[in-house]
Amino acid sequence: MKKSDVPQDKSNLKSSGFKELCYAVDEKGEYTTEKSTGWEPKTIALDNAMEDINERIAIAKGKVERNETSPIEYYMELAKMDLPILASYVGIWQWRVKRHFNPKRFTKLSNKVLQKYADVFEINKEQLKDINHGN
Amino acid sequence: MEINFTHNQSAHCENGVVSNLMKFNGFEVSEPMVFGIGSGLLFCYLPFIKVNHAPAFTYRSMPGSIFKRFAKRVGVKIKREKFSNPKQAKARLDENLEKNNPVGLQVGVYNLTYFPDEYRFHFNAHNLVVYGKENGNYLISDPVMETVTTLTESELEKVRFAKGALAPKGHMYYPVDFPKELQLEKAIVKGIKNTCKDMLAPVPIVGVKGIKFVAKQIRKWPKKKGVKVANHYLGQLVRMQEEIGTGGGGFRYIFAAFLQEASVVLKNEQLASMSKEMTDIGDLWRDFALDASRIYKKRSKKSDGYNDIATQLETIANREEVFFKKLKKAV
Numbered sequence: 001m002k003k004s005d006v007p008q009d010k011s012n013l014k015s016s017g018f019k020e021l022c023y024a025v026d027e028k029g030e031y032t033t034e035k036s037t038g039w040e041p042k043t044i045a046l047d048n049a050m051e052d053i054n055e056r057i058a059i060a061k062g063k064v065e066r067n068e069t070s071p072i073e074y075y076m077e078l079a080k081m082d083l084p085i086l087a088s089y090v091g092i093w094q095w096r097v098k099r100h101f102n103p104k105r106f107t108k109l110s111n112k113v114l115q116k117y118a119d120v121f122e123i124n125k126e127q128l129k130d131i132n133h134g135n
Numbered sequence: 136m137e138i139n140f141t142h143n144q145s146a147h148c149e150n151g152v153v154s155n156l157m158k159f160n161g162f163e164v165s166e167p168m169v170f171g172i173g174s175g176l177l178f179c180y181l182p183f184i185k186v187n188h189a190p191a192f193t194y195r196s197m198p199g200s201i202f203k204r205f206a207k208r209v210g211v212k213i214k215r216e217k218f219s220n221p222k223q224a225k226a227r228l229d230e231n232l233e234k235n236n237p238v239g240l241q242v243g244v245y246n247l248t249y250f251p252d253e254y255r256f257h258f259n260a261h262n263l264v265v266y267g268k269e270n271g272n273y274l275i276s277d278p279v280m281e282t283v284t285t286l287t288e289s290e291l292e293k294v295r296f297a298k299g300a301l302a303p304k305g306h307m308y309y310p311v312d313f314p315k316e317l318q319l320e321k322a323i324v325k326g327i328k329n330t331c332k333d334m335l336a337p338v339p340i341v342g343v344k345g346i347k348f349v350a351k352q353i354r355k356w357p358k359k360k361g362v363k364v365a366n367h368y369l370g371q372l373v374r375m376q377e378e379i380g381t382g383g384g385g386f387r388y389i390f391a392a393f394l395q396e397a398s399v400v401l402k403n404e405q406l407a408s409m410s411k412e413m414t415d416i417g418d419l420w421r422d423f424a425l426d427a428s429r430i431y432k433k434r435s436k437k438s439d440g441y442n443d444i445a446t447q448l449e450t451i452a453n454r455e456e457v458f459f460k461k462l463k464k465a466v
Contacts, residue, residue: 001384001414001418020279021144022146023388042424044428046253046374052188052367053187080187080245081299085299088298088302089299
């Protein structure tokens with residue numbers, strides 16, 4: 001890649017106020033570095049990944065509203081987590097976390113366990129019990 | 136307190152931390168040099184590990200291995216510490232800062248507040264340097280950032296004790312012992328040989344074979360997984376190629392820069408021409424990403440185009456196969 005070809009496309013890097021560093025060759029064929037504001041193919045890939053996550057959050061929300069899952073699954077998606085990650089954060093086995101997705105079981109959870117989840121998601125217990133709480 | 140530490144932006148975090156720590160200790164080592172000697176270049180396809188609901192791909196070696204190999208090959212000793220107790224981790228960090236010793240830390244990206252939102256995934260192998268503490272805030276030199284930044288005590292604790300795959304467990308590291316003079320020649324040869332070995336490894340998911348394997352899979356994805364998932368996987372492939380600052384070439388440009396530098400150190404003309412060749416291969420990776428992005432851009436339901444980019448990937452694999460066989464003989 002020539003230095004003049006280092007992409008300067010619009011991206012969210014710019015709005016966060018930083019450019020990334022790239023290696024490219026100058027006119028003499030010597031390697032040098034050049035700052036880049038972003039590159040479209042990557043921006044699209046990142047945007048798509050974000051859209052996928054938002055989709056997952058919306059689906060989880062719908063499931064909570066239809067009482068098909070517990071708010072834990074919704075907050076898990078909201079925090080971009082999956083089951084293994086959530087399990088390691090709360091320190092509870094995956095199969096038990098999965099059971100806590102069951103709305104009936106969820107209502108029976110002890111305050112201690114609820115607090116664990118609330119701490120991981122950085123919310124209070126009321127918010128954990130009701131995904132629309134405070135919104 | 137603030138240590139007199141110079142922040143240099145780098146394309147990739149681990150090389151950058153090593154290069155910056157070496158420079159702090161009086162050794163001028165560039166980022167590509169660290170990357171090359173540490174044998175950072177790789178390709179690996181890990182279908183059984185799912186990251187963000189897609190298989191994992193990597194264009195570089197395991198986190199931490201670049202520094203490990205680099206240190207071993209140039210004769211630098213590193214001290215590494217991991218902690219189970221965050222308080223102890225903080226105490227050891229503060230102790231080092233008191234002694235004017237900047238340290239490298241492995242951290243999780245998700246809670247790095249200064250990153251743009253779309254980079255904040257549960258990825259636990261990011262690296263940064265802490266070079267001081269002021270009014271209870273840690274002074275942070277994150278190599279991929281243009282300038283230095285700060286994190287509060289609780290923010291730093293959170294990223295040091297991120298959970299999930301490759302959990303950092305407070306991992307802190309810094310060089311403790313240096314050779315009198317840095318002997319790069321042998322280290323470079325070792326680094327190159329190691330990279331050639333990895334890229335030509337007789338393992339179906341590693342190196343050139345790995346690239347070919349992925350190409351085959353790409354042809355199957357639309358039928359087997361449906362177009363939506365196939366697009367998601369393809370996006371993942373490009374996102375990993377791109378991390379931050381690889382300029383589209385999946386680390387190939389950094390490696391080419393290394394070969395150019397190495398040709399001067401070893402007085403080996405052939406390496407200079409091989410650097411050019413690697414740049415061309417990097418351009419091919421870039422074109423691949425560009426064409427792949429055209430497929431997932433529209434998030435269309437059509438499944439054409441997959442065969443074309445698979446062919447492109449096979450061309451890259453063949454070029455790299457020839458390249459690394461030649462490179463092996465060049466040193």
